Every structure is written in structure tokens, then in C-alpha cells.
Amino acid sequence: MALLKNPKILVASDLRLGEALFLGPEGWTPDCLAATVAHDDVEAAALEARGKSDVAANRVVDVYLTEVEIGPDGSPVPLHYREKMRIRGPSVRPDLGKQAWLGQSGDVK
Amino acid sequence: MTAHDPNQARRPNSPTTTYLYDNYDAAFVRERVSEFREQVRRRLAGATTEDEFRPFRLMNGLYLQLHAYMLRVAIPYGVLTARQMRRLAEIADKWDKGYGHFTTRQNLQFNWPKLADVPDILEALADVEMHAIQTSGNCIRNVTADHFAGVAADEHEDPRPTAEFLRQWSSLHPEFSFLPRKFKIAVSGADEDRAAIKVHDIGLRIVRGPDSEPGYQVVAGGGLGRSPFVGKLVREFLPREDLLAYLEAILRVYNRFGRRDNKYKARIKILVHETGLDQIKAEIESEFAAMDRSPFAHDAEEFARIASYFAPPPYETLPAHSATLEAAKKENRAFAAFAEVNISPHKVDGYAIVTVSLKPIGGIPGDATSAQMRALAEASEKFGFGELRVSHEQNIILPHVKKDDLHALWKMLEPAGLATANAGLLTDIISCPGLDYCSLATARSIPIAQAISRRFQDPERQRLIGKLGIKISGCINACGHHHVGAIGILGLEKKGRESYQITLGGDPSLSASIGELLGPGVSADQVADVIEHIVDFYLSERRGDERFIDTWRRLGHARFKDAVRREGEYGADI
Amino acid sequence: MALISEGRFIEDEWRHLAEEEDLPKSGKLIVSQKRLGEAVASRPLDRALGVIVANTANPAELAPYFARLSLIAVAFPAFADGRGFSLARLLRRAGFGGELRASGRIVADQAIHARQCGFDTIEIPHDLAMRQNEAQWAKALAAYSGTYQEGYGTRGSILERRRKAGS
Numbered sequence: 148m149a150l151l152k153n154p155k156i157l158v159a160s161d162l163r164l165g166e167a168l169f170l171g172p173e174g175w176t177p178d179c180l181a182a183t184v185a186h187d188d189v190e191a192a193a194l195e196a197r198g199k200s201d202v203a204a205n206r207v208v209d210v211y212l213t214e215v216e217i218g219p220d221g222s223p224v225p226l227h228y229r230e231k232m233r234i235r236g237p238s239v240r241p242d243l244g245k246q247a248w249l250g251q252s253g254d255v256k
Numbered sequence: 257m258t259a260h261d262p263n264q265a266r267r268p269n270s271p272t273t274t275y276l277y278d279n280y281d282a283a284f285v286r287e288r289v290s291e292f293r294e295q296v297r298r299r300l301a302g303a304t305t306e307d308e309f310r311p312f313r314l315m316n317g318l319y320l321q322l323h324a325y326m327l328r329v330a331i332p333y334g335v336l337t338a339r340q341m342r343r344l345a346e347i348a349d350k351w352d353k354g355y356g357h358f359t360t361r362q363n364l365q366f367n368w369p370k371l372a373d374v375p376d377i378l379e380a381l382a383d384v385e386m387h388a389i390q391t392s393g394n395c396i397r398n399v400t401a402d403h404f405a406g407v408a409a410d411e412h413e414d415p416r417p418t419a420e421f422l423r424q425w426s427s428l429h430p431e432f433s434f435l436p437r438k439f440k441i442a443v444s445g446a447d448e449d450r451a452a453i454k455v456h457d458i459g460l461r462i463v464r465g466p467d468s469e470p471g472y473q474v475v476a477g478g479g480l481g482r483s484p485f486v487g488k489l490v491r492e493f494l495p496r497e498d499l500l501a502y503l504e505a506i507l508r509v510y511n512r513f514g515r516r517d518n519k520y521k522a523r524i525k526i527l528v529h530e531t532g533l534d535q536i537k538a539e540i541e542s543e544f545a546a547m548d549r550s551p552f553a554h555d556a557e558e559f560a561r562i563a564s565y566f567a568p569p570p571y572e573t574l575p576a577h578s579a580t581l582e583a584a585k586k587e588n589r590a591f592a593a594f595a596e597v598n599i600s601p602h603k604v605d606g607y608a609i610v611t612v613s614l615k616p617i618g619g620i621p622g623d624a625t626s627a628q629m630r631a632l633a634e635a636s637e638k639f640g641f642g643e644l645r646v647s648h649e650q651n652i653i654l655p656h657v658k659k660d661d662l663h664a665l666w667k668m669l670e671p672a673g674l675a676t677a678n679a680g681l682l683t684d685i686i687s688c689p690g691l692d693y694c695s696l697a698t699a700r701s702i703p704i705a706q707a708i709s710r711r712f713q714d715p716e717r718q719r720l721i722g723k724l725g726i727k728i729s730g731c732i733n734a735c736g737h738h739h740v741g742a743i744g745i746l747g748l749e750k751k752g753r754e755s756y757q758i759t760l761g762g763d764p765s766l767s768a769s770i771g772e773l774l775g776p777g778v779s780a781d782q783v784a785d786v787i788e789h790i791v792d793f794y795l796s797e798r799r800g801d802e803r804f805i806d807t808w809r810r811l812g813h814a815r816f817k818d819a820v821r822r823e824g825e826y827g828a829d830i
Numbered sequence: 831m832a833l834i835s836e837g838r839f840i841e842d843e844w845r846h847l848a849e850e851e852d853l854p855k856s857g858k859l860i861v862s863q864k865r866l867g868e869a870v871a872s873r874p875l876d877r878a879l880g881v882i883v884a885n886t887a888n889p890a891e892l893a894p895y896f897a898r899l900s901l902i903a904v905a906f907p908a909f910a911d912g913r914g915f916s917l918a919r920l921l922r923r924a925g926f927g928g929e930l931r932a933s934g935r936i937v938a939d940q941a942i943h944a945r946q947c948g949f950d951t952i953e954i955p956h957d958l959a960m961r962q963n964e965a966q967w968a969k970a971l972a973a974y975s976g977t978y979q980e981g982y983g984t985r986g987s988i989l990e991r992r993r994k995a996g997s
């Protein structure tokens with residue numbers, strides 16, 4: 148077991164809806180804050196294995212791990228601006244996407 | 257068979273002047289929808305894996321993007337009837353989020369459809385003779401044409417029959433649906449090339465042969481993306497009856513010998529480049545000579561059948577000059593500005609071509625709400641024979657409006673937010689969706705367009721600067737055609753941040769050239785400043801009404817580079 | 831491997847000869863292009879012979895063997911690699927009249943492409959045949975009442991029918 152440089156979460160797209168999903172303890176969730184965080188390579192591999200089986204089960208597609216940082220409230224926030232975009236929605240349409248119902252917004256830097 | 261839809265002919269302004277499906281076309285598109293419905297069913301049932309499904313969903317225009325699926329609908333050769341535009345609005349409301357995005361390739365993209373709804377959406381499109389066939393995938397993509405086709409004053413021949421002829425030929429091609437990479441064809445039939453034929457895999461320019469018989473000048477191997485190339489002349493004159501046979505020869509050579517080991521080297525431009533022009537021409541010609549030509553024996557007949565649909569609408573006989581128009585211009589300055597900038601000459605006296613800009617100041621280039629789509633449909637029915645066009649500049653065209661009606665049209669467009677007087681000017685910015693939607697993007701492009709648009713919003717300043725194309729892509733795939741923008745902007749990732757490379761001197765027309773890099777790249781909030789420096793330098797140096805591209809060509813790239821480095825506050829980054 | 835013809839799963843009478851295997855005297859055999867010369871030389875004329883070729887094969891090199899070959903199988907290294915479709919066209923054009931077989935991970939959605947380009951049969955791996963059953967292949971093959979291109983397939987194209995209806 149080796150600690151990861153940055154913790155990771157597992158991201159995918161819902162096969163039916165196309166929406167960005169995150170793997171949480173109870174399964175896939177559209178809410179990044181509810182994602183399970185892997186801190187070491189064993190946990191990361193476990194996430195990936197669950198992801199792979201859900202790809203095979205035709206639940207999700209395009210699965211990958213992405214690095215996060217843990218916010219003050221303990222919830223994960225992606226490090227890369229691309230994934231920051233995915234947890235919110237188009238920055239030019241704050242009325243659409245997850246940001247519309249999660250009440251999240253703000254500049255993606 | 258006539259070109260006029262009997263259901264529509266009763267209304268005075270609405271006979272359509274474009275191709276109408278016969279029973280075979282209608283059945284084909286319906287069958288395509290059923291096939292896709294079955295493909296979706298099999299995918300959801302696990303009979304196909306995602307890897308197996310992907311090429312087929314792409315060939316029906318369906319992408320998976322950052323937030324949702326995206327459906328790209330073809331608008332063949334850019335022609336839309338009012339009825340079709342209304343249907344797009346209905347789809348936006350019923351299955352999407354009330355808007356659509358017009359792209360640089362005469363397509364419309366819906367950004368939020370659900371996979372299971374897509375067959376129904378395609379069905380709704382088929383009702384109005386539309387589809388999403390081959391708007392993506394490694395196949396022959398939807399054929400594009402001059403958006404002023406049939407009306408431009410400088411046109412020799414309407415390119416739409418050729419484009420429709422090719423649309424049918426390329427649909428579900430048994431041999432060429434699994435090419436090394438995508439394959440784009442554009443057609444132009446006028447002096448000015450508004451279809452950017454030199455940056456397509458194949459560009460066709462309609463010309464006359466030695467005995468004034470119709471045919472084509474064929475350019476191949478152009479394209480943008482990671483390694484941009486201006487297309488090369490492969491046939492000075494191709495008689496019309498040989499068009500399909502010759503294209504088949506090109507495609508067969510490409511299908512067999514195009515590279516498949518590296519997707520960035522798989523376009524025909526790389527094959528042409530690596531093989532050498534003479535060699536590739538020889539291979540095409542030898543394949544062409546070896547082919548059995550009997551299947552093409554009836555091409556001329558079929559072409560004539562298709563061409564008969566593209567009849568001109570019943571124009572009135574009018575004087576070239578419109579007193580009504582001149583009076584309205586005097587009376588209303590905002591309208592005068594619109595009439596000055598967004599109107600192009602029509603080949604028929606008393607008529608004008610109107611460009612409706614989808615680039616409001618600070619808006620999202622190419623986006624239109626369902627309400628705007630309806631307003632455009634209505635405007636076209638009232639003032640333009642119910643016909644609309646989509647340009648690769650992401651604007652909408654009303655191709656035949658009486659000059660006498662222009663003011664009334666403007667009054668209708670204005671409240672719908674469709675009267676921005678900037679067609680061809682600096683704020684008429686071409687932009688791909690970039691990282692706000694696109695899963696391949698390396699940076700956002702829309703916010704950059706918005707910032708530049710706001711910076712240059714003063715209409716006086718824009719008119720002073722004159723025609724200047726800014727084109728923005730959110731990654732090296734170059735959907736925003738940044739390589740051929742007089743000013744091109746490419747969004748990349750640099751050290752975990754969005755970074756923008758600026759190029760100057762691109763030109764998509766017959767004098768095509770690929771823009772040259774200004775420097776390493778600047779951050780998002782510096783782009784508008786840098787553009788402003790470039791534009792100011794141009795204004796100080798230009799002679800008379802010299803276009804940006806001409807000043808750049810005269811002075812040379814180095815002068816611009818120096819000027820920006822010297823004058824730019826942010827010169828350190830350039 | 832499963833064999834499909836006209837949208838139906840059928841018995842395969844042919845056997846692929848493994849590279850290290852000696853040439854047997856009997857049976858319908860498919861050999862690699864490398865061993866084609868050897869097979870033609872040593873096999874009695876009344877024993878059926880087939881060859882499997884890469885999708886990059888040169889039809890001119892195969893043409894001298896056409897008279898001796900009852901089957902040519904074209905390998906599809908990946909279903910999205912469409913070179914095999916052009917090769918099929920070229921083999922037909924060069925005059926090959928025997929069984930033309932597409933061999934690889936072809937998916938049911940390509941049934942029409944394969945037929946129109948001149949393939950008679952499609953040979954797919956077992957795991958694929960398990961997911962994509964006969965019903966799916968049959969349905970995919972019947973998806974269109976007509977296609978546009980002339981000179982592909984044996985059925986009349988849309989253009990041809992249009993002409994007949996018009997005249």
C-alpha cells in the first residue's frame with residue numbers, strides 16, 4: 148500500500164443520461180461531495196474495480212480516477228479545472244447543469 | 257414532381273426552393289431512425305459494448321460530452337425551411353433545454369438529450385426531412401456549401417445540387433463508413449469562396465471546362481486540426497459526369513493507404529503530404545482508370561433530377577433601388593447600421609441577403625433559443641419565402657428579402673435579440689463550445705469570445721476596424737477554425753491552467769493561408785488586451801481601407817510580433 | 831468462431847490451418863497467405879483451398895491463384911478498420927468469384943456494409959456471437975429497403991429504382 152500524492156475519486160458518465168457521476172459508498176451519485184475518496188493505491192484500485200464492473204454491467208461509461216483535494220468540510224473537490232467544470236456545468240450557463248440544483252457556482256480556476 | 261410543397265404553396269411567401277425527399281429518401285431516413293432505435297436497444301441490453309456502439313452513435317451525430325450527450329443535427333448545405341426551424345425549436349423545448357448551438361459546419365447541436373430519447377428526436381427530425389446522419393464518425397461527413405448558394409451576385413452555379421447529390425451518395429456508404437478518420441467535403445460555385453473549400457479533405461469548385469461543359473476543380477488534402485494544411489489541386493477540371501467515380505477513387509485510395517496507426521496522422525492531408533502530390537495524383541488517376549464506370553452511367557440524369565428542385569422562388573420584378581429602404585435608413589440610425597453591415601448583394605434586383613448575427617455582444621456565439629428559432633422561422637415566412645440558411649460563421653441567413661421589407665424585418669428581429677449589426681466585423685466571433693461543454697477541450701473558448709466581444713462592443717469602433725475574423729478553438733481539433741482566422745485563438749492547458757495561443761494571418765478563402773503563431777500563450781484574462789494591442793497596431797499601420805490580413809501580409813508577421821512585445825503590457829508572456 | 835451468411839448462423843465446413851500444423855490431405859482448408867504457394871503446390875487439385883489475407887493484401891498478388899482458390903478470407907483486425915471493405919471490392923473487381931469471407935470482430939451493424947462490398951460470409955469470434963445473436967444479425971441486414979450507391983451489392987440501388995419508377 149502506498150499513499151497517493153493527492154487523493155482520488157472515480158468519475159464516469161451515466162450510460163442512459165450522459166450525466167457526470169461519482170462513485171460513492173452506495174453506488175453512483177451525481178453529487179461530487181458524496182464521492183468516496185481513495186487515499187492510497189489499494190483504495191484507488193478498489194474504486195477502479197467497482198467502476199470496471201459497472202462498465203461491464205452497462206451502467207456507466209468512460210470511467211476514470213481524478214485527483215481531488217479535501218475541503219475544510221471534508222468533502223472532495225477536483226484539482227483539475229476540467230473536472231471542476233464537470234461538477235458544476237457550463238461556466239457560461241450558470242442556470243444549467245449541476246450548479247443549477249446544487250447551488251454551486253463560482254469561477255473555475 | 258415539382259420543387260414546391262403543395263401544403264405550403266397556398267401561402268404567398270412560403271414555397272420552398274430546396275430539395276424535397278421522394279419516397280425513397282423518406283424511407284431511407286426512417287429506416288436509419290429504426291436502425292438507431294435498435295442499436296440503442298441493443299446497447300442498453302448489453303448486446304454491444306460501448307466500444308462497439310460508439311462509431312454507430314457517432315454516425316448518428318451522438319456524442320458523449322462533459323455534462324451530457326450531445327446530438328449534432330445536419331443542416332445539409334446549410335438550408336433550412338421555416339418548418340424545419342420550427343421543428344428544431346420544438347425539439348429544443350421538448351427534449352433539450354430550450355436552445356441549440358449552430359456550429360461552424362452547418363450543423364445544430366443540442367447539448368442535453370438523453371440516450372433513450374434520441375431515437376424519438378431523430379423521428380421528429382425525419383418528419384421534416386432532417387437527420388443527424390454522418391455528422392460525426394470516421395465517415396464522409398455532411399457536405400457543406402456556400403451559404404449564399406443560389407442568391408449570391410458573384411455565383412456561377414448553385415452548389416446545392418452538387419451537395420445534395422453527394423449527400424445521397426455518401427449516406428451509409430458500404431465501403432467508406434470506416435475510414436481512417438473523418439472526411440469533409442465542401443462545395444462552392446462563386447467567385448468568392450465562402451465555403452472554405454481549401455481547408456477541407458476535398459474541396460470542389462464548380463467551373464466550366466474547355467467547351468464550357470460543367471465540372472469541378474478538385475482540391476484535396478486540406479484540413480485544420482493538429483497539422484493544418486491548405487488543400488492541393490488534384491484535378492484542374494473534372495467533368496460533372498465523372499464526379500462520383502472520381503470521388504470514389506480518391507476515397508478508395510485513402511481508405512486503403514491512409515494511416516491508421518495514429519489518429520493525428522490519419523486524415524487524408526497527411527497521406528497527401530507524406531506520399532507527395534504527384535504520387536497521390538497518380539494513384540488516384542490509376543484507380544479512376546481501373547474502375548468499372550458502368551454504375552455511374554446514369555449520374556447525369558440523377559443530377560438533373562436533383563437540380564430541378566433548386567428553382568428560384570417567385571421573385572417580383574423590382575427596381576434595384578428602394579426608396580423605402582433609403583428613407584428608413586435616414587430615419588433610424590440603428591437600422592441604418594444594420595442595413596450597412598448585415599446586408600449582402602442579391603443577384604435579383606430589389607432583393608437583399610440578410611445575415612442575422614447569432615453573436616450578440618457578450619453572448620454565446622452560435623447559440624439560439626427556441627424563441628429565437630421561432631422568430632427566425634416567422635421572419636422567413638413573412639419576408640423570405642420561408643427559407644433560411646446557416647453559415648459556417650455560425651449565423652443565420654435570410655437569403656431573399658425585398659429591400660422594401662428590410663426595415664419591417666429589422667423591427668421583427670430587434671425585440672428577439674437578433675438585430676446585432678456586426679456581421680463580418682470583429683465581434684462576429686467564431687467559437688467552438690470549448691471546455692464549457694466539450695469533453696475533448698483543453699480550455700474554454702466561449703468566455704474568451706465573450707470578453708473580446710465586450711471589449712470591442714462599441715459599434716463605431718467595430719465599423720472603423722472593418723472586416724476582421726476572430727476564430728477560437730478550445731483544443732487542437734480546431735472546430736473553431738482558429739488556423740484560418742485573421743486572428744486565431746487556441747485554448748490549451750499549460751501547467752494546469754488554461755492558456756491561449758494567438759495566431760495571425762489565417763485566411764479561409766481561395767487565397768487560403770494558415771495563421772502564424774504570435775508567441776507561447778497568454779492567460780484567459782490577458783487575451784482581450786493582447787487582441788486590442790494587435791488591432792490598434794493594425795489601425796495605426798493600415799493604408800486606406802486595407803483589410804487586416806492585407807496589412808499583415810504587407811508588413812510581415814515579425815512586425816506584428818514586435819509591436820505586441822513592445823507595446824504590450826503583457827509582452828513578457830508573448 | 832461462428833459463421834454468418836445472409837443474416838443466419840450456419841455450419842462452417844472450412845478449417846483454419848494453424849501456422850505450425852502440417853498440411854493435411856483432406857478437408858476444406860484455409861491457409862495463411864505465407865503458405866499459399868506451398869499449399870497450391872502440394873494439395874491435390876480436387877481438394878478445396880482457401881486463404882486468409884491481411885486487409886493490406888495486394889489483389890494483384892492474389893489474382894494468379896484465383897482459379898485454385900474457393901475461398902478468400904479477409905482479416906478484420908478491428909471492426910472499425912474499414913480497409914477490408916475496399917479489399918473485397920478490389921478482389922471482386924479482379925475477378926474472384928469464390929466465397930469471400932470477412933473474418934474478425936465484425937459487428938452486426940456492419941452486415942450491410944459487408945454484403946454490399948461483396949462478402950458472402952462473416953466469421954466472428956464466439957464471445958461476440960454470444961452477445962450478437964442471429965436475430966440481431968438478421969434484423970441488421972434487413973434494416974434498409976434500399977441504399978443509394980450504384981454498383982454495390984446485387985440488389986438494385988435507390989437510384990436504379992427511382993429511374994425505373996420514373997420512366
Ligand code: SF4
Nearest residue numbers: 688694697730731735
Ligand atoms: S475544437 Fe476541441 S474543444 Fe472545440 S469543439 Fe472541437 S474538439 Fe471540442
